[in-house]
Amino acid sequence: MGEEQVVREIGHDEYDPKGTLALIAVYFVILLVMWVFMYFVEFLGNELTVV
Amino acid sequence: MSEALETGTPSFMDRFPQEASVVRASLISSFISLFLGAVFGLIQALHRTDVFRFLDSQYYYTVLTAHGVLLVVSFTIFFLVGLFTWATVRSLDRPLVDIRYTWAWYGLMVIGTLMAVVAILGGFFPSTDISADVLFTFYAPMQAHPLFYGGLAIFIIGTWLAGADYFRAWYAWKQDNPDERIPLQAFMVLTTMLMWYIATIGVAIAVVVFLLPWSLGLLDSVNPLLTRTLFWFWGHPVVYFWLMPAYLLWYTVLPSISGGRLFSDPLARVVFVLFLLLSTPVGIHHQYVDPGIAEGFKMIAMTNTMFLLLPSLLTAFTVVASMEHGARQRGGTGLFGWLRALPWRNPAFTGMALAGLMFAAGGFSGMVNAGMNINYLIHNTIWVPGHFHLTVGTAVALTFMAATYWLWPQITNKPIFSRPIALAQVVLWFVGMALMSNAMHVMGLFGVPRRTAEPQYQGFDFVASFGSITELRMQLALGGTLLFISTVLFVSNIALSTGTPRMSGLGKQLSEPLSPAADSPKVLDNLTLWFGIAMVLVVLAYILPLASIITDSGIVDPGVEAVPMLIDAATGLGPIGAVSDAAGRLVAAVVGVVP
Incomplete structure (x- = not known):
């Protein structure tokens, strides 16, 4: 099992989750790009809908 | 099991054998539901894509109802009660108060499920008067056999009693530990x-006060908008009821499997409190296109829904940070290089990590669903099933399956039959869902409807901006098939694990959080306060x-007639047959008139 292969203990004060910050930044960029993409596909790509 | 205590870490089964039996029974019930639900899922995926149709389309809704109810009610909630029983007993480190009571609620849940399933499967036998082709959402005026509503009510009573069992255990623990913080897992269970x-409250009123008496003939009619609103009062928080066990596993088990520690116990508590507060006052966002509810109320529901993104984003941060901690403890370095140091060969880890990744994608499509204006683009299209197959169908289901590979040995003292098959299974699920859900989302954008046996129409073609609809249909069918194979691999791996030799020392310890509960204010543990605020928000x-629905159209609406979902194949005179005949004639007439 993988969980036993700890090579060094990292305590609360010495741990800085900068990798997590980077991943979340990537996620936000993806979200942003998809929102912009959706605007072009769904709003500019369709005629006005009048009910 | 005294020899086990001498040779390794004692397992949950060694320490609490009676509770382990309940957990096992709940998980087995859950997996039987999973397998049956998957069979119906496969039939549906192949039917609506026109790859293989062996059932008449009039049975599509029987298949769809069985798929929905078995998976999102039985599979998820049986797993939940099993997991919560384990988590309560493990974290409080004491047995339940009375195991006979525990078996009683489990028995009620089984009886309720059997009643509902009999009612649903009755739909395949037109000669019987039993059917419940009303889908998981059971909107009136579609009407099911009383057995369906009765079963549902008994099942829910079972879950209420299960909750009371956890509160009893906590109360007993509190008498002995008056000054201690509630252990994290128990806190998650209780909130x-x-x-x-x-x-x-919503579904109980809908079922017990309206739908059950109505299907028994005691009430002449119901107000569909009222019962529908009461349904969604429950129908949205139930998605968090599926999700919270997955969150419990991500917060408390995944960090240990990653080789690290939970980043912050207080943050985890805040997240569960936020879900308690915000899960319920949002249900109306499922009714954005329902007439009869003012736009302002929908706007409030939308605002509350957007607030709900907060605990999910907090979770993304805390869980990923805990995984990163594990990776760095295992020697990982770099901004992204640590990802390679994670235990990807461990099916429990890989399954949960992939489930979390899919949940991030589901977060995006969920934001689209939640936005009042853009919801109109995808409402009632197959985009919506695409969304919830990412959330409940992967974030929840894949986490449950992956966690089983970790938990099962501890509640049976038997190792998993095959870890390589387990690893292949979780990856296959991810691949299958990536294909199926992608196809569903894209088809939804092109307007392909959900809940439709034959989404193909004479004189009308769906047009894809890129690729083709046929290509997307094949993608959906292929994805669905891979998911079914993955389910079979999972269920058979667990079934074969019952035959592996009994071992000792299979217990696993969970690591302590980096930031413990003591770092947070005690008010977080004040369950009465949070419950009170949640009630006020609701x-x-x-x-x-x-009030406005009742003022507009009454507690019951006498103008509404029931549509018993019975199919009278023998005579063709069943209501469905009559309605579709009439619709067919209408279409023929319109086509005849319009050039």
Whole structure:
């Protein structure tokens, strides 16, 4: 099992989750790009809908 | 099991054999439901894509109802009670108060499930009067056999009693530990159950006061908008009821499997409190296109829904940070290089990590669903099933399956039959869902409807901006098939694990959080306070819409006639047959008139 292969203990004060910050930044960029993409596909790509 | 204590870490089964039996029974019930639900899922995926149709389309809704109810009610909730029983007993480190009571609620849940399933499967036998082709959402005026509503009510009573069992255990623990913080897993169980008690008020009233008496003939009619609103009062928080066990596993088990520690216990508590507060006053966002509810009320529901993104984003941060901690403890370095140091060969880890990744994608499509204006683009299209197959169908289901590979040995003292098959299974699920859900989302954008046996129409073609609809249909069918194979691999791996030799020392320890509960204010553990605020929010969000629905169209609406979902194949005179005949004639007439 993988969980036993700890090579060094990292305590609360010495741990800085900068990798997590980077991943979340990537996620936000993806979200942003998809929102912009959706605007072009769904709003500019369709005629006005009048009910 | 005294020899086990001498040779390794004692397992949950060694320490609490009676509770382990309940957990096992709940998980087995869950997996039987999973397998049956997957069979119906496969039939549906192949039917609506026109790859293989062996059932008449009139049975599509029987298949769809069985798929929905078995998976999102039985599979998820049986797993939940099993997991919560384990988590409560493990974290409080004491047995339940009375195991006979525990078996009683489990028995009620089984009886309720069997009643509902018999009613649903009755739909395949037109000669019987039993059917419940009303889908998981069971909107009136579609009417099911009383057995369906009765079964549902008994099942929910079972879950209420299960919750009471966890509260009893906590109360007993508190008498012995008056000054201690509630252990994290127990805290998660209790807040989730409080949310469930609030949420089920809606469905209990809908079923017990309206739908059951109506299907028994005691009430002549019901108000569909009222029962539908009461359904969604429960129908949204129930998605968090599916999700919270997955969150419990991500917060408390995944960090240990990653080789690290939970980043922050207080943050985890805040997240569960936020879900208790915000899960329920949002249900109206499922009714954005329902006439009869003012736009302002929908706007409030949307605002509350957007607030709900907060605990999910907090979770993304805390869980990923805990995984990163594990990776760095295992020697990982770099901004992204640490990802390679994670235990990807461990099926429990890989399954949960992939489930979390899919949940991030589901977060995006969920934001689209939640936005009042853009919801109109995808409402009632197959985009919506695409969304919830990412959330409940992967974030929840894949986490449950992956966690089983970790938990099962501890509740049976038997190792998993094959870890390589387990690893292949979780990856296959991810691949299958990536294909199926992608196809569903894209088809939804092109307007392909959901809940439709034959989404193909004479004189009308769906047009894809890129690729083709046929290509997307094949993608959906292929994805669905891979998911079915993955389910079979999972269920057979667990079934074969019952035959592996009994071992000792299979217990696993969970690591302590980096930031413990002591770092957070004690008010977080004040369950009465949070329950009270949650109730106030629910009253604020629902009292006016409900009052306006009742003022507009009454507690019951005498103009509404039931549509018993019975199919009279022998004579062709069943209501469905009559309605579709009439619709067919209407279409023929219109086509005849319009050039």
